Amino acid sequence: xxxxxQPEDQVNVAEGNPLTVKCTYSVSGNPYLFWYVQYPNRxxxxxxxxxxxxxxxxxxxxxxxxxNKSQTSFxxxxxxxxxxxxxxxxxxxxxxxxxxxxxxxxxxxxxxxx
Amino acid sequence: DTAVSQTxxxxxxxxxxxxxxxxxxxxxxDTMYWYKQDSKKFLKIMFSxxxxxxxxxxxxxNRFSPKSPDKAHxxxxxxxLELGDSAVYFCASSQGGAQRETQYFGxxxxxxxx
Numbered sequence: 001x002x003x004x005x006q007p008e009d010q011v012n013v014a015e016g017n018p019l020t021v022k023c024t025y026s027v028s029g030n031p032y033l034f035w036y037v038q039y040p041n042r043x044x045x046x047x048x049x050x051x052x053x054x055x056x057x058x059x060x061x062x063x064x065x066x067x068n069k070s071q072t073s074f075x076x077x078x079x080x081x082x083x084x085x086x087x088x089x090x091x092x093x094x095x096x097x098x099x100x101x102x103x104x105x106x107x108x109x110x111x112x113x114x
Numbered sequence: 115d116t117a118v119s120q121t122x123x124x125x126x127x128x129x130x131x132x133x134x135x136x137x138x139x140x141x142x143x144d145t146m147y148w149y150k151q152d153s154k155k156f157l158k159i160m161f162s163x164x165x166x167x168x169x170x171x172x173x174x175x176n177r178f179s180p181k182s183p184d185k186a187h188x189x190x191x192x193x194x195l196e197l198g199d200s201a202v203y204f205c206a207s208s209q210g211g212a213q214r215e216t217q218y219f220g221x222x223x224x225x226x227x228x
Contacts, residue, residue, distance in 0.1 A: 043118070101162065
């Protein structure tokens with residue numbers, strides 16, 4: 001079984017400040033980890049993913065995430081938040097091997113305050 | 115050009131009716147998915163097809179029947195609609211199995227059952 005937890009329903013951050021959106025996962029095996037963003041009334045858009053290799057993954061729009069195996073975490077970060085970053089962020093996990101489904105977290109609403 | 119498109123965008127119908135949602139992707143992907151997003155924004159996979167073959171079938175009522183006429187299309191037919199079916203349904207596609215590949219989402223179909 002696999003699961004992913006996003007402990008914060010909402011994160012508020014001032015424009016220009018660094019932001020972090022938290023994600024922890026639980027899998028029995030090697031995980032593949034993803035971040036997607038959803039703007040209002042839109043489908044999800046891919047931001048970044050960790051498959052293997054460097055634990056620090058850089059993605060779209062200046063976002064990055066660090067895979068931490070010992071803490072089973074994959075937190076999303078950005079050094080300087082923009083108002084346009086305000087959206088719903090989803091962490092997701094899947095397992096290697098065969099056809100495996102992707103399990104999404106419950107989402108974290110990011111509000112960047114001007 | 116829209117990569118993953120869905121029709122209709124909005125669907126309002128009465129309980130007990132039968133309805134279909136269509137999905138098309140022009141990305142040349144061989145895997146397509148249906149997700150359901152409920153009112154709390156929780157996203158859950160329903161089905162996945164690879165090369166027109168069903169590979170993931172989550173515990174979805176058999177009132178829901180997907181059909182993939184070819185690799186570029188995945189339709190969802192829902193019989194005897196219930197109030198609890200009200201949600202946003204997202205189609206997505208990827209190249210290859212879901213586990214490590216980026217998924218591309220459609221804009222969603224907002225279904226309201228009255």
